Amino acid sequence: MNEAIKVMSERASVRNYEKGRQLPDETLQQILELAGKAPSAWNLQHWRFIVIKTEEQKEKIFPIAYNQQQVLDASAVILVIGDAEADKSAAEVFAGVPAEARDTLLSNIYGAYKRGRDFGEREALKNASLGAMQLMLAAKALGVDSCPMSGFDHERITGVLDIPDRFIPVMMITLGYAAAPIEQHGRFAIETLVMKEKFEEK
Amino acid sequence: MNEAIKVMSERASVRNYEKGRQLPDETLQQILELAGKAPSAWNLQHWRFIVIKTEEQKEKIFPIAYNQQQVLDASAVILVIGDAEADKSAAEVFAGVPAEARDTLLSNIYGAYKRGRDFGEREALKNASLGAMQLMLAAKALGVDSCPMSGFDHERITGVLDIPDRFIPVMMITLGYAAAPIEQHGRFAIETLVMKEKFEEK
Numbered sequence: 001m002n003e004a005i006k007v008m009s010e011r012a013s014v015r016n017y018e019k020g021r022q023l024p025d026e027t028l029q030q031i032l033e034l035a036g037k038a039p040s041a042w043n044l045q046h047w048r049f050i051v052i053k054t055e056e057q058k059e060k061i062f063p064i065a066y067n068q069q070q071v072l073d074a075s076a077v078i079l080v081i082g083d084a085e086a087d088k089s090a091a092e093v094f095a096g097v098p099a100e101a102r103d104t105l106l107s108n109i110y111g112a113y114k115r116g117r118d119f120g121e122r123e124a125l126k127n128a129s130l131g132a133m134q135l136m137l138a139a140k141a142l143g144v145d146s147c148p149m150s151g152f153d154h155e156r157i158t159g160v161l162d163i164p165d166r167f168i169p170v171m172m173i174t175l176g177y178a179a180a181p182i183e184q185h186g187r188f189a190i191e192t193l194v195m196k197e198k199f200e201e202k
Numbered sequence: 203m204n205e206a207i208k209v210m211s212e213r214a215s216v217r218n219y220e221k222g223r224q225l226p227d228e229t230l231q232q233i234l235e236l237a238g239k240a241p242s243a244w245n246l247q248h249w250r251f252i253v254i255k256t257e258e259q260k261e262k263i264f265p266i267a268y269n270q271q272q273v274l275d276a277s278a279v280i281l282v283i284g285d286a287e288a289d290k291s292a293a294e295v296f297a298g299v300p301a302e303a304r305d306t307l308l309s310n311i312y313g314a315y316k317r318g319r320d321f322g323e324r325e326a327l328k329n330a331s332l333g334a335m336q337l338m339l340a341a342k343a344l345g346v347d348s349c350p351m352s353g354f355d356h357e358r359i360t361g362v363l364d365i366p367d368r369f370i371p372v373m374m375i376t377l378g379y380a381a382a383p384i385e386q387h388g389r390f391a392i393e394t395l396v397m398k399e400k401f402e403e404k
Binding site: 034 | 231234325399
């Protein structure tokens with residue numbers, strides 16, 4: 001089977017890790033670089049990755065993540081944060097674009113973000129989640145297991161990790177090596193998920 | 203190179219498609235099935251996919267997507283919608299789980315969704331975006347190009363496609379075959395994206 005299809009078919013969330021097993025820095029670097037190649041609206045790249053590897057920080061995060069053991073056992077914990085004011089990156093992103101096209105793009109972006117904080121946060125959630133998914137698949141492609149976690153106190157982690165108001169927590173991802181065979185969970189039948197031409201009640 | 207890494211490295215957004223080229227039904231089916239294997243909070247699978255292939259529906263969507271030509275030229279347009287009331291799926295998802303564990307899970311889920319509509323919508327945006335990213339990578343793995351689009355009138359499309367209040371538009375994705383060589387866009391340097399142990403100003 002095509003290796004990419006295999007990765008997408010076989011990735012499953014792992015909560016039970018080989019505690020103490022190191023994730024090589026080069027592997028982690030490669031995972032994060034691949035994650036950063038995800039697409040985003042206007043290429044604003046709303047994702048940032050806070051990599052937590054020290055025992056001290058993992059201990060701090062453990063209660064904030066409702067004492068989920070995987071936080072302590074994982075080789076690394078990645079907090080994916082999203083840029084709720086990504087318009088601030090626009091001038092840098094389009095620096096190399098010819099002036100006329102750039103001015104139009106910047107004007108569209110600044111106009112959209114004027115809709116307010118809620119718009120910016122929703123763009124951050126969507127686009128940083130694209131990066132998060134690519135991160136988990138990149139990990140799997142490199143033999144590293146993962147688990148996405150929404151269950152943590154978003155407000156407390158913002159304080160503990162000094163996250164400024166511009167960014168919001170999107171997802172915590174544990175990375176490591178499964179300590180037991182991976183179990184796949186069931187999914188809805190494709191017929192439940194897919195609708196033709198317009199919404200269909202299922 | 204590992205085929206999965208190649209797919210993640212080489213996927214790039216394509217807006218210029220070979221108009222009229224058919225996307226085989228089996229390929230589309232495989233893409234959607236792989237997308238549905240993405241992870242989601244509590245395995246609630248917040249994504250649904252409205253597949254638009256007829257000229258009639260594409261013409262209807264064209265102005266709603268601000269006259270972006272790719273909507274007409276793509277072999278298919280997928281509207282990814284997100285389940286803002288995914289707690290309604292919980293009983294079905296956990297039907298096979300032993301009663302005690304199931305009751306705890308359901309109580310956690312119902313408790314979380316009692317926080318209100320905004321919580322449900324944000325969960326829908328995040329989790330359906332995980333499905334959207336896996337969809338685009340599955341396409342690429344099968345030789346199909348794509349482009350994620352946020353730029354469309356979310357309110358109008360809801361009306362035109364009869365989307366009920368339970369679901370919200372998350373992302374439109376065009377699928378097809380690039381009509382010109384694919385151009386990759388620049389990305390922030392990895393040093394800009396990655397922070398160690400806590401937030402670092404960059």
